[in-house]
Amino acid sequence: MKKTPSLKYILLFASLLLSVTTKAQFHIIPQPVSLKAGKGSFILSKNAVIGVNKETEPVGKYLQDYLNQNYGLQTTVKVFEKIPVKTAIRLNNVWSNAESAYTMNVSPASVSISGSGAGVFYGVQTLIQLLPTDKAPTLKVAACSIADQPRFGWRGLSLDVSRHFFTVDEVKKYIDVMAHYKLNTFHWHLTDDEGWRIQIDKYPRLTEVGSRISYYAKRGEFRKLDNLIDDGRDGFYTKDEIRDVIKYAQDRFVTILPEIEMPGHSEAAIFAYPQLGCQDSTGAKHRVRMLDPSEYTFKFMEDVLTEVIGLFPNQHVHIGGDEAEMVDWLKSPTAVALMKREHLKSEKEVQSYFIKRIEKFLLSKNKRLVGWDEILQGGLAESATVMSWQGEAGGIAAAKMRHHVVMTPLPYMYFDAPQANEDLEPIGWNPPVTWQMVYNYEPQSKELTNAEAEYILGAQGNIWNEKVPNAQHLQYMVYPRALAVAELTWSPKNEKNLDRFGWKMKNQYGLFKLWNFNARLPDIDGVDNIITNKSRFKLTLNYPLTGAKVRYALNGKMPDANSAAVAFPVNINVPLKDSIGLRTFTTWTLNDQHIRQTANIKRVTIKPSREKVANLKPGMFYEIFKTKEHDIDKLTSEKPTETGETSLIVPVRPLGEGFINWVKIKGFIKITKEADYELTTGFEVSPALFLDDEPVIKMGLNTYVEPQKALLHLKKGVYALSGYYIADKANENQTLIALKIAGGEKLYPKFYLMH
Template sequence: MTSIKKIFLLFVVATFMLSCSNKNTKVAELLIPQPAQTEVKSGSFNYETPSVYFTNVSDTDKNNLLELIKGIYPEATEATEEDASGVIRISQTGDSTLTPESYRLNIARKSIDIEAIDFGGLIYAIQTVAQLHYLAEEGIPCMQITDTPRFAYRGMHIDVSRHFFSVEFIKKQLDVMSFYKMNRLHWHLTDGAGWRIEIKQYPRLTSFAAWRPYNNWKEFWFGERLYCDQNDPKAKGGYYTQEDVKDVIAYAQKLNITIIPEIEIPGHSDEVLAAYPEYSCKGKPYTSGEMCIGNENTYTFLTNILSEVCELFPSEYIHIGGDEADHKNWKECKKCQTIISKQGLENEHELQSYLVQRIEKFLNSKGKQMIGWDEIIDGGLSPNATVMAWRGEAGGIKAAQMGHDAIMTPGNWLYFDAYQDNPATEPEAIGGYLPLSRVYSYEPVPDSLTVEEKSHIIGVQANLWTEYIQTEDHAEYMMYPRLLALSELCWCKAEAKNWDRFLPAANRHLDILKAKGINAHQISNSVIATEVVDMEKQTIELSFRCDKMPVEIRYTQDGTVPTIESTLYKKPISVKDSAIVKVAIFQNGERITEVQTFTPLYHKAIGKKVSYNIPHCSHYVAKGEATLTDGYNGGASYGDGSWQGFNKDVDVVLDMGEVVTIKEIEVNFMQQAGPWIWFPEYVDIYMSEDAEVWRKVKHIDNDVPRDTEGMLIKNFGFTGDEACRYIRYTAHQLPKEGAYMFIDEIKIK
């Protein structure tokens, strides 16, 4: 062979090897969660009937692992020879460099080697192989992976009280959770809408409190809130027998998932007290959702229930809820007030803490640790309790600073009952807006904590509350693909997260979820616009993105419909005063979406001063006094930082700085009946030259019914031709205790 031929042959081989390596790299980047360390090699493992050789693995674990492998390779068998071709070698090692649930995975052309120090690590290595089997065109790409989780607690919560879901559904979610390396299912078994677990000592909890004459939670909750006997022809609901519970727990254990039960106390107990009213303060059914803490029999009742729960669940944690308890009945109850006096308690917060601490001692006596929502901090935290922070991060931060473990599950980031796309096109949800990108952007460990305090943030959890979720298909629609983002929050270090890598992977995993029979929400192919206001330049920078991939964004600024010849979006568009930008998505040379129109406006009130005659709500401050003239429109979530909330009337004064001619005033309100956000009853707009003498220029009555479903946005504004310096804008709230109004901006043209 001539030298030239040799060089050419070497070049061909090198090119082929590089091509294979690049192909394998692309597949590796699609893994979710992304492994900690990956070294990609050329070639692939192409055996479809491998044998499996175990070292130092118990018989029980062997059976479970082999069953999981057969989900990838149905013809796989246990090997008797370690060095056979096409072998998968699985070793439970004592290697001290490996930590719990971590693993080493080496995929070569003729073998796959898996090492871990525990069952969890072995499971997750196999799940990585399973993902690669789905993702690769053929075979398993050769690579070496060393992987370890960031958090020990990686959780998903499912509420089965508001709407009951089957054992088969729960098992199906466990399968997918394990596939994405989640290891805790928080099973919300009891709440005011229904009791869902058999307690043999108290049969009315399942013969009565588990049933209601309406399937739809909204009909139940906004109606008479009645329960009914199981044999009532109208009965809707259900419960899990203790055998069901054992079955689910055993299934979860095979997947390295721990089931944590939640038994809600002392609030959210309407169903309990309808069945056993003697444990309420008034001793009558349908009078309270809070148990009587002053009644010693309440403790006997609770400890009897928890004894059966502790016996059923091997989890170290038992969740006792502890959230949103109404103190009204305790304030009026002689027994509760007697306990406050005898125990030297300051108030009803400390009364609840007194109950929680007694329950914790009981759980500790059963070898269990107590976990609860962050309200358990309010009256003084129990000695060994773990806190779930849901009211933002404050509860988790406070717990960590006190030396307690905390699990981060803040509603604005991790409540999967919120809308994940445009509410106008989505099934009705309770409110909020939580797209995939926002879930992925969450960082669970606050910078404000010290290194020692950060060690107490032991995990992350997302919650699926089901008030507005009646069916199992709808539940899956809300969980996925957001659970994929959750898995990377839980598993990957903060610096390893990369949205630009994750998004193509999430798009690809939609096919995997479909293959698994999951009714996942499809990543939107709508254009998502972001505006950045520059007050110095007096411009708005408009940028676009689309989460559906791969696609092109094309746009026009002359009012015409975008075509394949229109400008390809590559960088933000700068708008000086106003613009009409039409945008569409293209794929393979064809437009695949409706045209979307965006109208950025640098309006005349941006940066002007607003004074508040009635303060805004302290819970929804947005950007404070700058909110209403900062140039930013509110989005689909009232909690996005651009909507300002009012739990009283709106009464604000805008100072334009000088007398100007007003052609138009635009003020948008949001309405979402679920979280009690409504349009105003009416609006009055006044103008003045000196802020002393006012003239009314507009009165607007609301014509939208309060019970209208969905998320609505409506302008309560003005058009005309008026000269003034000051504008006073007032909005009268509907007479409903606990209601809110939300506005985002006062736009002046």
């Protein structure tokens, strides 16, 4: 007899479904601390009044301008002592001891945003994300209540304008989008070898000559600009332009951190004023990028910083300090005399002397010094804030010394790296960095105590522009990765959810389109390298952006803009005898945006083992080899330092200098039900995994850059499993093997891992 579900369970299911559907409307980045869905929607129309008090009036006008520019919606801003409850949008200044906190309540009758300082502005940014992205006479906003505040005070993004100059309007647009996602620190890299970009009245040649490096390079009066994909762009900002950008940023609650590079990366300044350059007592002629530690240099830099400080009202000034070619000082009569006079033992101590002297000057002007982690060398300046870029080590060391730190480490926070396979992306520095890698980064290292972790001010994404010739390309490289920085620096650590963030991220492209902003397109999900034992390859290509099209090929050359395009979804169902190369070229409507992807699908034969289940125990067998040998095939003569049985991850073991931990695993996968299965790894850098001696996961590939999976039809029985990997921090606490029935939930390892 067929049972009919009771009304109680039908209503419960409907309630749960409604709850999921309602919450699905909210794709706010960064994720709020607290968000509760309400009932109904608020309708925003052209007759709406934005009620403000004196303190929130600038934010009200900002919102009014946004609605007019992006939707053509004419609203009215009215100033009240006490804003009437019936006002459509109310922006209330309410004191809070939580910096930048806000609350927002959206009901069918009105929108109310309350906060102090930047809080109301951040509430408006949340409201902007709740608006539909299609222009219409009225705009519908889902009812909700939000209470929110940031995790970190430093939520940063840099811009290198030395390698390629960007106009005031381009810089303003960069700041605009930062502010939309509650990023609040704009690190403006104003000087470097390739150009000096800030007007300094006392030293006019810095901009007359130093900002026109590409011009002088073309005339043969300056070295050819290496590493640039073109000749660069000449230009500089006048003081009035800088004041204009500062005011623009302040209106969006963005602090600008100016960077004036020293003592290295100073070639543009030295080209303008050669007496700044490090002298060579041997008479050798070579490229000079280092400042000579002379009294002339210190007076020069103090004069420059005085004018910089006069422009920028913020607390910090960044002085660089990275990649200084300190060995040049050992040939400089000035530096050698300084070392003798100050009893300095090495060139690193000269660097420390230089930085500390600049710090003393900045402190006399009530400013604090920020520098890259190289300023730790030779002794850290007393009040310095460290930007840790060469990995986390410098930041961890500085925090343990009770210095403030901004985490901005390679590779996670470097957006000049490609965002996918290097062969498919614009040229960049370093191996690929995906948005998932950025999102998974945690600024407060486990190596820090709770007290030490308090010295981590936040995190920052960096972009260096040797390979970035224009604003559209800049936008492509920085976004959507900057969205991950926004969420990891704002949202509570325990609220991080990679899958949810990925869904929200894809929902931002309507806003990017509205803003005419060229963020890199999302990948097609499922274009993965696949090992399978099935005789047909089936895949449906779906895409989250309406109007996107795809050109694809199987075992052909990569399609391009001239290839025939089809709309999503696309069903692929073809015979599979050996292997197939899938290549896709996806386009969207904005600025001819496109991305390319590739995947290899290989057919193998997987046979069950003759081992009897009754003879097997739960878990897998492992061996750990502590060794200096990097070739796994040469471990045959070495004995393991540890053996064991586990169904969990083999933990990372302590290592000595130059040692690595090789882990070998061996066992079986027990299948109790014939079905299609999907086998993957949760390691960010993949292990080598074999099933029936067939390689199903290749070692060393980044799972976000070159995703791999095995799609196998497995009969009931056991299948021989083996593999190996290097156990280190890159895969600590990550899942070695994930198995699920295709299209279903993951299975528990304790039920299928045997040995």
